[in-house]
Amino acid sequence: MADKVKVIGGMENFWLYSEAAGYDITHPPTPDSPKVYPRLSVQTKEDSVILDPTKTALVIVDLQNYFLSPALGRPADSAGLQVVEKLKTVVIPACRKAGITILWLEWGLTQKDIDKMPPTLVKGFAQDSNFEADRKIPGLGVKIGPVKLGDGTIIEAGKALMQDEWNSNTYEPLATLFEPSDLRIYKNRLSGFWGGTQVEQALKSRGIRTLILAGCNTDQCVASSLIDAMSKSWDCLMLSDACATTSPKFAKDMVEYNMGGWGFLLTCENLADGIGTLKTSPTDESDE
Template sequence: MPEPYIDPTCTALLVIDMQKGFCDPESQMEKAGIGTENQRAILPAVLRLVELARERGLPVLWSQQIHYPEDVTRRRRRIPSHIDKQHWAPCLRGTWEVDFVDEVAGAIRPEDLIVEKHRASVFFETTLDTKLRMLGIEQIIISGCNTDFCVETTIRDGYYRDMDLIVVRDCVAGPRRRFHEDTLAKVETYFGAVVTLEELPNVIMPRVQAQEGALAEARP
């Protein structure tokens, strides 16, 4: 078993896009034949992960994807966007698809931070980076959907900002299993660490140990 390497004094949990547009069987994603079953399947594990984060005193952040029907930037493209290629547009502003799934909505607390985004990465032109730095965050535990797109793009952007990234294997999902596994392999090879929810508590340092370590580093 590896030594604990997650410092709870500088770690946050980020839950990416657990919304009806990506998880609901009545969503456009499901009707387009892409599928939402895998995303729904991780809901119980994600909720347990949130509970664990709260038990360990970690800040919890949620991203919320919102697409604009009148977004003209995609019309300028000569090559079709991912939305055009798949012939569906999830989580359009003003629709129920932007809402968090009911189980998630019930788990969000007033002190949690919700980051609204309009592109795949939670970092792209949002307040996430500023909020993390204000909280003193250096490590991010990653969960949510979809693994191969919004999750992976966020991981890459976090890595380029010198964050430690920890992906919880059974708390991320996407409709294409092969793409999902490919992303996890890239994380293990390049961008961070991959653990299961069962393994995660064992790699989080006790808070007292982490605080003592920080004090030792601060001594001249």
């Protein structure tokens, strides 16, 4: 007896589900349309998920000098730096191989943003204490002053999280991996999908339907971006070991627990293994 396929969702936005294949989130035109190619299958924490890499984007959230650089007094052994290594060695190469779009979603403020910034966010950033020694950054848009890089060079870090400043640049070990085909979108709230950025237009123009999220902080900018994106009908997957936070462990645990209702949770290795299942045409299926 053939495995029954269920339609999950409405006619304008649906997944297909079967016990044998798991969730098909390739978004064919209709539930009865032929299989979408290219396609690949990833194993998540609870389910197998089939996705179309050409409709998928890796969203890298807030991996910037401001949050990660030891030159700014950030811990040299932070969990965020472990995420950087995972992205460099596993995730980004796998996504490039599969043709998955890479979106760098980062803080990048203008003076207009500062003038309209909610006091809650100003207060939150002013309370940031995740620094070693005596380093302290007064708050958003405030001049940080000089910093000493690893090679001994002293530079001006610029105003905190303002566009085109050293501190708001992509963390230097990751910045070299940026390619012209990548997207870079600046955000001005914890969420990049709250409505005040160009991210929705940029993704829709490329036909992106599925997002794989990585970055920091898990329970803050990653989670808020993910929830808003999910609410606006993007499929969301989160890489558990490519997300980090300075919050207590229970905060990250809460986000991962709720991924059962927000999307799918997987590891970097799950994603890399899934890339190995990439099929570009029905011929690839018949060759197995």
